[in-house]
Amino acid sequence: MTELLDVRDGTDPGTSVAVLDVDDLNVRFPTSDGVVHAVRGVSYRLQPGEVLGIVGESGSGKSVTSMAVMGLLGKSARVTGSIKFRGRELLGMGDRDMSGVRGRGIAMVFQDPMTSLNPVYKIGHQLAEALQTHVPDMSDDDARRRSLELLDLVGIPDAKQRVDQYPHEFSGGMRQRVVIAIAMANQPDVIIADEPTTALDVTVQAQVLDVLRAAQRETHSAIVLITHDLGVVAGMADRVMVMYAGRPVELGSVEDIYYRPRMPYTVGLLGSLPRVDIGERQRLTPIQGSPPSLLNLPPGCPFTPRCPMSRPNCETEEPLFRSVGAEHGAACHYSEELRDLEHSAEIFDVTSTDAGLPSDDGPQAIDPLKDGPVGSTPEPPRDDDDGARIPTSELGTPAGDRPHLEAPANEGPGYQ
Amino acid sequence: MTTTAERTPGPDDDLIMKVTDVEKYFPIMSKGVIRHHVGDVKAVDGISFNLRRNETLGLVGESGCGKSTTGRALLHLQPATAGSIVFDGHELTTLSQRAMRPLRRDIQIVFQDPYASLDPRMPVNSIVGEAMRIHGLWNKESTERIRVLLGLVGLNPEHGNRFPHEFSGGQRQRIGIARALALEPKVLVLDEPVSALDVSIQAGVINLLEDLKNRLGLAYIFIAHDLSVVRHISDRVAVMYLGKIVEIADTSELFERPAHPYTQSLLSAIPLPDPRRERARERILLTGDVPSPANPPSGCRFRTRCPKFANQLDDSQREQCVNEIPALDDRGMGHDVACHYAEVVDILA
Known part of the structure; x- marks a missing residue:
């Protein structure tokens, strides 16, 4: 286990002062079809002021992980493991205590800025609410002054007029700035940003990412940046965690992940991205197939059916997450073989076919196609x-x- | 396969579609019982371009710039309010819906959302075969043809009797492509065909589109907001802003020698999945948001957000931007650009 601790941390475990310490987090949702195991053993430590990027495809458990940290999952979710914020265990904490942590300790920025603001209250009211909830004796004047400061900080022009407007009078990018202003209102130690720019156009995305950087400089918060955009992570993150089928499959510094990936899934993700900065027309190397269903996941490595390197033992034995370099870990039996990899095409096929139907590979998954031929699409x-x-x-x-x-x-x- | 020779544009007789000064205005009506026409949303405001056979023309821009409306106008789904669209010798803008129908065989569309664009109650075979039935082309070989089409888009033909919900997003998009190919079109309008898909799935669909184009000799209008994808797949690219084309050029030319300040800021805003390059870059940050297309700025529409207008031009030069609409012309760059003070800057070097 020590090996694992070294990896999920950036520093020596003995002296670490992690602001957020997630250990072996598991989230299960009981459904009428069985238990959906959405998060399967996520562990990471967040150092003060650090930016951790979490990447993965839809359904990989990246959002559920952060909802669990915020204590925002519904009653039906069964959460086990440990989430420590500044040494305090958050799992099992009552809602009243948790409210003290939310906003002040850990703040969150959601993907859709329209639905995360209340349409019937003025922006100023919503900012003041965030401030006065945690500092009840703050006067209305002080709250307004601080709100104006925050709006200035996130680059909203004419803050004096804008503070008395409603969310519908703001554009998408401006709304997301307001949401960031609310998140940083109480100088939280951690800001969790869940796809903060996915709903925005690129030029607006660049502005909002700039605001997020400014917010971090101002508050010295650590940021957990959840996104599927590997470009955004490359520019923002110090460390990156790649998730697949509910668990981290690789964790390392941003340079390790982009230049020295040790997990075939990471290699595949990077190889399937078209690059705007590379002129010659390259063929892309897609990952065939689809992610597995998290309902009654079969044993073994969940990436096996899509993995070009899979061997028989991959189907029976799920690889442990282990150290593959300084502060760099991966969950693959054969990560050593990727040490000298130059290009994704060395292991992935340049193909345009689709390998099969979702979950075609296992009779155990929720599979409306159970009767279908297993792995039937011929090469x-x-x-x-x-x-x-x-x-x-x-x-x-x-x-x-x-x-x-x-x-x-x-x-x-x-x-x- | 994709050598430079193949990417060089052919001669003009190779044209399959010629779009001239197309406008699409949506009327704004006043409230109340008697509704007066009080203005127009100028979604597409005078755009011209040509499409050659076996060419992919990328149409890029931010949301609301009119790229999807352009695509729909080309198909006569939302008829253009002015201008001319000549397809293979036929003027489309004046055709009635009935007269348009035979031409629809030649121009097909693939929509963005693979969940909303397939009828959930129809099996895949019927979805792909529907167009053949509508056009009276159904015969005893059609069943076999559907199998061929499914194989062509990389799906297992055995799965043809299944329903859309049984397929993943990427596979549904392949079904949409098979449907569009069923009538052997000459032009395919692809409206954000991969933006709803995860990256690993997206790559497979992009490869498929490239293969189909080369194998079947199709021409694509590829509408997208993701410039990385557009650079990857297009032969030529048109950049749109507020209903107008601001720059159009061969792909390598546009990405290596962008001359319009908007193209430049768009390119500089794309995050690169390469930490060292991404951190070393200088960004041109645009201020503000896109103005309303109901009331666009006078002169050059980009001037309200233009970094060049704000920082580099003097007052007399600015006057020209405010008063005079820049035409889409070659200003000595080797390609057409609509900016009075166009200047090549290599953004991605």
Whole structure:
């Protein structure tokens, strides 16, 4: 276990003063079909002032993890493990005590700025509410003055007029600035930002990320930045945690993750991104298939069905999360083999087919297609005259031309 | 496969679609019993471009810039209020819905949301075959053809009798593509076809679209807000802002030598998935938000947010931006740009 502690921390475990310490967090949702195990053993430590990026595809458990930290999960959720904020255990804490932590200790910025602001109250009222909840003897004048300061800080022009407006009078980017202002109102130790810029256009996203950086400078908060955008993480985070099927599969410094990934899933994610800064047209290396259902997950590594490196023992034995370098950990039996990897295409196929239906690979998942042939999609035969064009009219002709048509180019000759 | 020779634009007789000064205004009506026409939302305000055979034209811009409306106008789904769209020798803007129908075989669309664009009560075979039935092309070979189409988009033809809910997002988008290909179109309008998908899934659909274009000789209008995807897939790119094209050029030209301040700030705003480069970059931050298309700024529409207008121009130069609408012309850059003070800046170097 010591190995693991070294990794999830950035520092020596003995001297660590982690502001947030999540250990073996598990979240299960009982449903009529069985238990959905949404978070499966997430552990991380957040140092003061640090930015931790959490990336993963939809359904990988990144949002549920942060909702568990905030104590915002519904009653039906079964949460186990430990979440310590400044040494205080948050799991099992009463709602009244938790309210003291929310906003003041840990604040949250949600994805959709329209639904996270109350449409019937003025912006100023909502800011003052956040302030006065935690400092009950703050006068209304002081609250207003502080609200104006905060709005200035997040770059809202004409704060004096804007403070008396309603959320609908603000654009999406401006609303998200207000949400950030509310989050930083009480100088929290931790700000959890869950996809804070996903709903925004790129030019507005750049502005809002700038505001988030300014907020961090001002409050010295640590930030947990949850996103699916690997570009945003590259620019903001100190450390990155990659999640897949409810558990961290890789955790390391931002340089380790982007330049020295040790988990095939991370390699696949990076290889499937088109790059705006690279001129030559490259073929992308998608990860075939879909993430598994978290209902009655089979034993073994959940990435096995999509993993180009999988071996028989991957199906039976889930790899432990272990150290693969200084402050760098990964959950893969064969992470050593990725040490000298130059490009994702060395392990992933450049393909355009779809490997199969979601959860086609296991009879155990919630699978409306249970009767379907398991892993049935055959690997299409390689087409020799790959670049050759087939006139559209030929599409209709049956049988004779089929093998030709059924072979979507499996290999991009243009790949470099 | 994708050599430079293939990406070089062909001669003009290769044109499949010619769009000239297309406008799409949505009327604003006053409130009350008698509703007066009080103004227009100028969603698309005079855009012109050409599409060649087997070419991918990327249409990029932020939300509300009119890129999707342009796509719908091309299909005559929301007929343009002015201008001309010539497709393969036919003028589309004056056609009635009935006269348009045979031409719909040649121009098909793939929508953004793969969950909303497939009828949940129809099995995949019927979804893909529906267009053939509507156009009276159904015959005894059609069942086989649907299997071929499903195979072509990388799906298992055995799954044709299943319903959309049984498929993942990426697979539904493939079904949407198969449906669009069923009538052997010449032009495919792809309206944000991958933005609803996770990155690992998105890559497979992009590869599929590239393969289909090369194998079937299709032309694409690729509408997207993600410039990385657009650079990857397009031969030429048009950048839109508030209903107008501000810059149009071959892909490599546009990304390596952007000349319009808006294109430049757009490129500089994209986060790069490469920590060292991303942290070393200088950002051109735009201030404010996109103005309302009901009441766009006079002269150059970008001037209210333009960093060049704010920081580099003197008052007399600014006057030109305020009073004179910049035309989309070649200003010595080798490509068309709509800015009085266009200047090439390499943003991504």
